[in-house]
Amino acid sequence: MLNHSGSLDSVFQALSDPSRRVIVERLSRGPASVSELAQPLAMSLPAVIQHLQVLEASGLVCSEKIGRVRTCRVESAALRSAERWIATRRAIWERRLDRLGAYLAEDEQPNARRK
């Protein structure tokens, strides 16, 4: 499901906001309550909750309410699927550059000998 195009749309969309990245950054260091997440952000609690809803909808974050406290944590599967998409494209491109470099180096050798 996480490889599905729609999921990547919402994961990258969720990560495109700096406040949401601050939340993911905080949660990567461990689960946190909504009010703990709100502390470093200069915004209202409803605004933080809206950002959390975007993060939950994307699959990057999940939360659980125990008593009156909602605790959030990061979901590494969603992070991994986005990371893998980027890493695959970068690797294909860099391999291509390496092959091109090797080809040009080989091509230079006979010319050097001819001199």
Place this chain on the structure above:
Amino acid sequence: MLNHSGSLDSVFQALSDPSRRVIVERLSRGPASVSELAQPLAMSLPAVIQHLQVLEASGLVCSEKIGRVRTCRVESAALRSAERWIATRRAIWERRLDRLGAYLAEDEQPNARRK
């Protein structure tokens, strides 16, 4: 510059659209002209150009016009900065889970011995 928050905003924003990911995917296999990029996409050339403008503004793609042909190529630095951001957060979180797992395993051992 690529580690700057604004750049990550626009890189993740650019990657959140499936047509733009198709373009990046195609360009990871080698440079291409605008009309080559438009071929697999069911959209008008102006729409493709708009997507390319978003990709260029984010730093994911650069282009060069030689004669009448504009050739585009992917910029691995922008891909790498987005990949690194995600990979760092995922690694921090997974290390935390590993430590927790190790802690719980240690904690279980004395109980097992006590039985």
